[in-house]
Amino acid sequence: MLKITDLHAGIEDKEILKGINLEVNAGEVHAIMGPNGSGKSTLSAVIAGKEEFEVTKGSVELNGEDLDEVSPEERAHKGVFLSFQYPVEIPGVSVTNFIKTAINESRKARGLEEMPANKMLKLIREKSELLDIDRRFLSRSLNEGFSGGEKKRNEIFQMAMLEPKLAILDETDSGLDIDALRIVANGVNKLKSKDNAVIVITHYQRLLEYIVPDFVHVLHNGKIVKSGGKELALELEEKGYDWLKNEAVV
Amino acid sequence: MAYTEEELKKELETKEYEYGFYTDIESDTLPVGLNEDIIIAISKKKEEPEWMTLWRLEAFKYWKEMEEPEWANVHYKKPDFQSISYYSAPNKKPKYNSLDEVDPELLETFKKLGISVDEQKKLAGVAVDIVMDSVSVATTFKKTLAEKGIIFCSISEAIKEHPELVKKYIGSVVPKRDNFYAALNSAVFSDGSFCYIPKGVKCPMELSTYFRINQAGTGQFERTLVIADEGSYVSYLEGCTAPSRDENQLHAAVVELIALDDAEIKYSTVQNWFPGDKEGKGGVYNFVTKRGLCEKNAKISWTQVETGSAVTWKYPSCILKGDNSIGEFYSIAVTNNFQQADTGTKMIHLGKNTRSTIISKGISAGKSQNSYRGLVQVNSRAENARNFSQCDSLLMGNECGAHTFPYIEAKNKTAQIEHEATTSKIGEDQIFYCNQRGIDTEKAIALIVNGFSKEVLNKLPMEFAVEAQKLLEISLEGSVG
Ligand SMILES: Nc1ncnc2c1ncn2[C@@H]1O[C@H](COP(=O)(O)OP(=O)(O)OP(=O)(O)O)[C@@H](O)[C@H]1O
Ligand SMILES: [Mg+2]
Numbered sequence: 001m002l003k004i005t006d007l008h009a010g011i012e013d014k015e016i017l018k019g020i021n022l023e024v025n026a027g028e029v030h031a032i033m034g035p036n037g038s039g040k041s042t043l044s045a046v047i048a049g050k051e052e053f054e055v056t057k058g059s060v061e062l063n064g065e066d067l068d069e070v071s072p073e074e075r076a077h078k079g080v081f082l083s084f085q086y087p088v089e090i091p092g093v094s095v096t097n098f099i100k101t102a103i104n105e106s107r108k109a110r111g112l113e114e115m116p117a118n119k120m121l122k123l124i125r126e127k128s129e130l131l132d133i134d135r136r137f138l139s140r141s142l143n144e145g146f147s148g149g150e151k152k153r154n155e156i157f158q159m160a161m162l163e164p165k166l167a168i169l170d171e172t173d174s175g176l177d178i179d180a181l182r183i184v185a186n187g188v189n190k191l192k193s194k195d196n197a198v199i200v201i202t203h204y205q206r207l208l209e210y211i212v213p214d215f216v217h218v219l220h221n222g223k224i225v226k227s228g229g230k231e232l233a234l235e236l237e238e239k240g241y242d243w244l245k246n247e248a249v250v
Numbered sequence: 251m252a253y254t255e256e257e258l259k260k261e262l263e264t265k266e267y268e269y270g271f272y273t274d275i276e277s278d279t280l281p282v283g284l285n286e287d288i289i290i291a292i293s294k295k296k297e298e299p300e301w302m303t304l305w306r307l308e309a310f311k312y313w314k315e316m317e318e319p320e321w322a323n324v325h326y327k328k329p330d331f332q333s334i335s336y337y338s339a340p341n342k343k344p345k346y347n348s349l350d351e352v353d354p355e356l357l358e359t360f361k362k363l364g365i366s367v368d369e370q371k372k373l374a375g376v377a378v379d380i381v382m383d384s385v386s387v388a389t390t391f392k393k394t395l396a397e398k399g400i401i402f403c404s405i406s407e408a409i410k411e412h413p414e415l416v417k418k419y420i421g422s423v424v425p426k427r428d429n430f431y432a433a434l435n436s437a438v439f440s441d442g443s444f445c446y447i448p449k450g451v452k453c454p455m456e457l458s459t460y461f462r463i464n465q466a467g468t469g470q471f472e473r474t475l476v477i478a479d480e481g482s483y484v485s486y487l488e489g490c491t492a493p494s495r496d497e498n499q500l501h502a503a504v505v506e507l508i509a510l511d512d513a514e515i516k517y518s519t520v521q522n523w524f525p526g527d528k529e530g531k532g533g534v535y536n537f538v539t540k541r542g543l544c545e546k547n548a549k550i551s552w553t554q555v556e557t558g559s560a561v562t563w564k565y566p567s568c569i570l571k572g573d574n575s576i577g578e579f580y581s582i583a584v585t586n587n588f589q590q591a592d593t594g595t596k597m598i599h600l601g602k603n604t605r606s607t608i609i610s611k612g613i614s615a616g617k618s619q620n621s622y623r624g625l626v627q628v629n630s631r632a633e634n635a636r637n638f639s640q641c642d643s644l645l646m647g648n649e650c651g652a653h654t655f656p657y658i659e660a661k662n663k664t665a666q667i668e669h670e671a672t673t674s675k676i677g678e679d680q681i682f683y684c685n686q687r688g689i690d691t692e693k694a695i696a697l698i699v700n701g702f703s704k705e706v707l708n709k710l711p712m713e714f715a716v717e718a719q720k721l722l723e724i725s726l727e728g729s730v731g
Pocket of ligand 2: 040042085170171
């Protein structure tokens, strides 16, 4: 599904990603861990097509198509979803109105009619129940005044509504309390299928107890320095990153 | 709803001002220039009684002694008042009984504007009094209104048919010598609308007037007078659009509202005059005096969405004369390219327990300048007056400007005045967030702008809100590169 080859990207003169190789197949869950500032959010933004970052070398392919010339909204239409580490506030635009617009824009791009209102309402009801979201919450302005945890839950709600092919969850767990973490993780698990893939970016092993990864990668200084199975996350929890940093030098 | 999503999309694809066309209708135009003879000629053409002619001449006398104001935060080439023709009326002028009698070319114009009388007739609950250039051409729904005793007609007709009402109220809220443009308007006003709601009557439909400017080189001087008698209610809509033209077109209207005891007037405006092209050429100069007077327990709400004009100078105001009266001002002003807007309101608290609310939303894009100027004045006898003002500015890009000038004059210690102001910028992060959800940049901006403007859009009557939303989108398109 996703194939990243020798990806170099940065901003202005600063190179942040320094040769990433990663392949994600349908049905898989990949976890990306790594110290602060190692480039995890940059990688997800580059996959999503944020133009601020310049790709200087290498490629990102989605289902065999090079995404280089593909705009962020087109990537979204193709099924790429990013749960933001820092979701953005849009005052005066309700969660419902926003998601309705997002869904209909994607449908339009695929040559479909707008989703009828009753169907939309049904879908909203279904997904908000799945994630235990109070309906009143949906009429509030998008992310405005939301608590950290509410913002994250709202990201997953949008993901549930949009049913992406490739979902990247950038530190969705930070800010969630223990109950919320379980609810969100269960939600993600329910949405998982053999046709879609998930990349989970996290600092904590705890989330991975719920969303069990097939692969764990460690990103350090813009490179994947180690990959392994789910037990790698446990090892990191125990030992930290220092031993890997040394390994990277070698 | 008047517009489907599909139509909206199509409109968004048109980058140029789409109402830029000119209809060739024979006009009966007075020679250019302004002097007493011209004023007498205007009055005569309109078959006015002598008192009206004298009223105009007196206003002209005042105007000659006045100077054009300089204090607004706008810059423009002053109009040459002697090179304007002050009267122009469509030539084929008989009063039409039905649409069939109306000049087909004119109907075609309405169709292009998307405000064909036919369509308007279908729009439930809206009676339309269309002002084509200076003379009212068509009036609908008059009968329904007449049954309730509501008078809704052109001001010229009112001068002839209801002189006692006009004589009593015209100039009572905006005196002839109030300001330069008001004086000019009083001297030369060509037409406009008149509305009277009798005691205790709730007007069953939204009254609406569409204004436009058609004849090259003729300024338009509308005069609107709305009187809501005791305990009555009326919602009045005003919307307009103009053909694009190379030379600047002057518009100096006067709107007077009178809300007697316990009456309520809602006055909504969606204004979409040609703002000038991308280089700042052309466009309408809009200098308007709008003011309402509230008697005891009365309420006046001004709601406006301003997207047009090269230069806008406009301060709908309320004089809260009666005790417990309420004044409201809800405004969205959009400026793009080289537009300049200096708008705001004045709330004059004279009575006890008077309340006013001001919500102003300014959106600036391109190289435009958008200023809010608001005055809250509390008179010494206005015990317990309250005001809440909120002025929010949204900037798009780095070359535009937003300015807020709140003036407060409180002469009574019990006054409670609150003022809040915010300035925000549409951020790249907001746009990217929307893009990531599959919403393209143009649509993302529309969404953000609508969210920003929501408090005001919500105050508009339904059918107007849709149109206003569409206008916001059209006027900002292409503003983010
Ligand atoms: N817009 C930007 N301008 C300049 N530097 C940037 C920008 N975005 C990211 N960086 C830098 O790139 C590096 C990687 O940042 P990134 O946000 O990808 O890290 P991260 O791995 O997600 O960290 P965290 O775990 O703290 O979220 C950091 O040094 C950061 O300061
Ligand atoms: Mg990060």
